Every structure is written in structure tokens, then in C-alpha cells.
Amino acid sequence: MKYIKSNNSRLEIGSIEESSFNEVLITKYKSVKKVIIVDDNTHVNCLEYLLTTFELLKESEIVVLPHGELNKELVIVNNVWEALTEYGITRHDLIINLGGGMITDIGGFIASCYKRGVDYINIPTSLLGMVDASIGGKTGINLGEFKNQIGVFSHPEVVYIDIAFLSTLPSIELLSGYAEMLKHALISDEKLFDTLVAQLKGKEEFTEEILLTCIGVKNDIVLEDPMEKGLRKILNLGHTIGHVIEGHFMNGKKMTHGHCVAIGIVMESYVSMKMGLLDQKSYEKIQESILSFYEMPSYSNDEINEMVIMLSNDKKNRQGKILCALLTSIGACKYDQQVSEDMFVEVFLHFKNLQVNLN
Numbered sequence: 001m002k003y004i005k006s007n008n009s010r011l012e013i014g015s016i017e018e019s020s021f022n023e024v025l026i027t028k029y030k031s032v033k034k035v036i037i038v039d040d041n042t043h044v045n046c047l048e049y050l051l052t053t054f055e056l057l058k059e060s061e062i063v064v065l066p067h068g069e070l071n072k073e074l075v076i077v078n079n080v081w082e083a084l085t086e087y088g089i090t091r092h093d094l095i096i097n098l099g100g101g102m103i104t105d106i107g108g109f110i111a112s113c114y115k116r117g118v119d120y121i122n123i124p125t126s127l128l129g130m131v132d133a134s135i136g137g138k139t140g141i142n143l144g145e146f147k148n149q150i151g152v153f154s155h156p157e158v159v160y161i162d163i164a165f166l167s168t169l170p171s172i173e174l175l176s177g178y179a180e181m182l183k184h185a186l187i188s189d190e191k192l193f194d195t196l197v198a199q200l201k202g203k204e205e206f207t208e209e210i211l212l213t214c215i216g217v218k219n220d221i222v223l224e225d226p227m228e229k230g231l232r233k234i235l236n237l238g239h240t241i242g243h244v245i246e247g248h249f250m251n252g253k254k255m256t257h258g259h260c261v262a263i264g265i266v267m268e269s270y271v272s273m274k275m276g277l278l279d280q281k282s283y284e285k286i287q288e289s290i291l292s293f294y295e296m297p298s299y300s301n302d303e304i305n306e307m308v309i310m311l312s313n314d315k316k317n318r319q320g321k322i323l324c325a326l327l328t329s330i331g332a333c334k335y336d337q338q339v340s341e342d343m344f345v346e347v348f349l350h351f352k353n354l355q356v357n358l359n
């Protein structure tokens, strides 16, 4: 079992049966009501193991949400708050979020606002949830096509990361998680990036150690800047464009969060090169590595206009300026880099044409 100190919570990485989970349930939450929030997939694939392994969870109320990004929204939150009221949940009870990033984001938000805050524990079941979404204290929901517009910083009591849950995760979701790991590598360490690419190519095996390294990258940054006043913004690499792509395609093409982030990383690396921050060789390495695993979506000129309008609503913008985290090399990143709308139009057009040439 590996232990990492995070902001106001603890991360434990290893078999959940050997973790402190049972002990925590006994010492802190023995006689309180417990609610487990799952989606319909983790309900089928992950819940039974938890219920049969931990005696104290047997009487838990189970809240099953429909899976998918489209359901990370206020109506669902409202329904769950009403259910919690019906179950008589008080602020002394416990919520357990068992699922991917959608569940830990929405579940954390539900818990942190209900009666001004109920304790919650995250048990991420997707790679993306383990390496990114369940840690760092960001919770929230989407507002229409705008990603994570409503939310709060709030910390789970503990995060239990057990890679055994990955055994039922579809491969497309595994690839989605790799995108955030690639991001962690690109902002910190070129060797880590090379290792991850080798894993994606099947030349090296996925290991708990690599997961731990990637979690460490995020955790160290969050410890230094928990409220995203400065340094933490580098974790948004690929997310300015990634979120717009995800929001834009939310109702149509099914693209995972990680897929959108991967495309965002390539496009924003192109911006870095165009702005003279990143050398061409590094850019080409990033593009070649990432686009061999993540397909570039196709879009029309009208869609480019729509996406550029969406960019002007990004949470990171200040005084009408679009601000991005941009790479200066593979392994180093600068935040608060101002990028013009014209540059984004140029980038979208470049990749639209590249897509046409590739086909």
C-alpha cells in the first residue's frame, strides 16, 4: 500500500481490501448512514465487490445515476439531493463515490453542497478517475455545453485507488485515461512521456508505479497551489481546446473526455510552436505520438466559428482574454499565455486540412 498526503485528504494506492477503508468505516462511520453513488456501469461492475467485501456497507443506500458526461448536470444533482433528503441523510453521514470522473465530480459536488457539506470518500474505478479526476479537490457539473461551469473546491476524506477495478474498464476508456497521464508527463518529464507512449504501443506494460508517478505529478502541483492561483493552471494543458471539443461534440459523436484532451494537447502544442514557445521537433514528436492513438475529429467551417465563440467563455479567461497553458518543451509548461481568437481559427483550419489530407 502506498500513501500520499494530499490537500486535506489522503490517497491510498493498492488493494482496497488491504487499505485503511474498513478501519475508517469502523472508527469514523460505524453508526452513520452511508450512501454509495454509482453509475449504471459501476453499479454492475464494481458495486457487488464492495458490498460483499465490506460488512459495514451492507445497509448502504445505493444511488444509481445514468452514465456519461451528458448526465453531469443540475437536474441529476437535484434528484440526488431530494433522494438524500428522503433517506434522512444528515451532515454527519457519509457519501461514497464509486465510479469514473463523472461520478467523483458530480458526487463530490453533491456531497460538498448538501447541508453545507457531508463527508465523502472517492473510490475511482476508471483510469482517468484514478490518475486525475478523483484527486485535487475539484468537483462540479456542466452547464449545457459548457464543461464544469458550476462547482466547488472540496476534498474527499480519503481516495482509495485500486487498479483491480480497471479489469472491467472498456479499452476506449483506458485510452481516455492515458491522455491525462500523457498530459502529466508533457508538463513534467520527457522520459515519462516516452514510457507512456511505449506502453500505448504495447512495448511496455502498464504498472501501478507509472500510475503512482503520474498521480505524484498532479499531487505535487496541487499541494503547491490548491486553489489554482498560478502553477496549478499548467494542469489545464490541452483542456482549453479539449473542453470546447468535448462540449461541441457532446450530443453527437461519442468522444471520451481523454480523447478530447488528447486532441486539445496536440492543437495547443501547435499553438505553442506557432507562438515560438516550442521547437518544431518537439511539436512533431507530440503530434506523431498522440495522433497515432487518438483520431482527429472532422468539423466544418461553421463548427470552427461555434467552437471559437465557446472559447471566449472559458473559465480561465480574464478581462476578455483567452488564456492557455502552453508547452515550452516536452517537460515544461507556462500558464496564463494569451492566445488570440485568430490563432485559434488558424489552428482549427490547420487541423481540418490535415484531417482531409490524412483521409
Ligand SMILES: NC(=O)c1ccc[n+]([C@@H]2O[C@H](COP(=O)([O-])OP(=O)(O)OC[C@H]3O[C@@H](n4cnc5c(N)ncnc54)[C@H](O)[C@@H]3O)[C@@H](O)[C@H]2O)c1
Residues within 6 Å of the ligand: 039, 040, 041, 042, 045, 046, 067, 068, 069, 072, 099, 100, 101, 102, 103, 105, 125, 126, 127, 128, 129, 132, 133, 134, 135, 136, 137, 138, 139, 147, 148, 165, 166, 167, 168, 169, 170, 173, 176, 177, 256, 257, 258
Ligand atoms: N475534477 C477533476 O480534477 C477532473 C480532472 C479530469 C477529468 N475530470 C472529469 O472526469 C470526467 C471523465 O472521467 P472518466 O473518463 O472516468 O468518465 P466516466 O466517469 O464517464 O467513465 C467513463 C465510462 O467508463 C465507465 N466505467 C467507469 N469505471 C468502470 C469500470 N471499472 N468498469 C466498467 N466501466 C466503468 C463509466 O460508466 C463510463 O461509461 C469528465 O467529466 C471530466 O470533466 C475531472
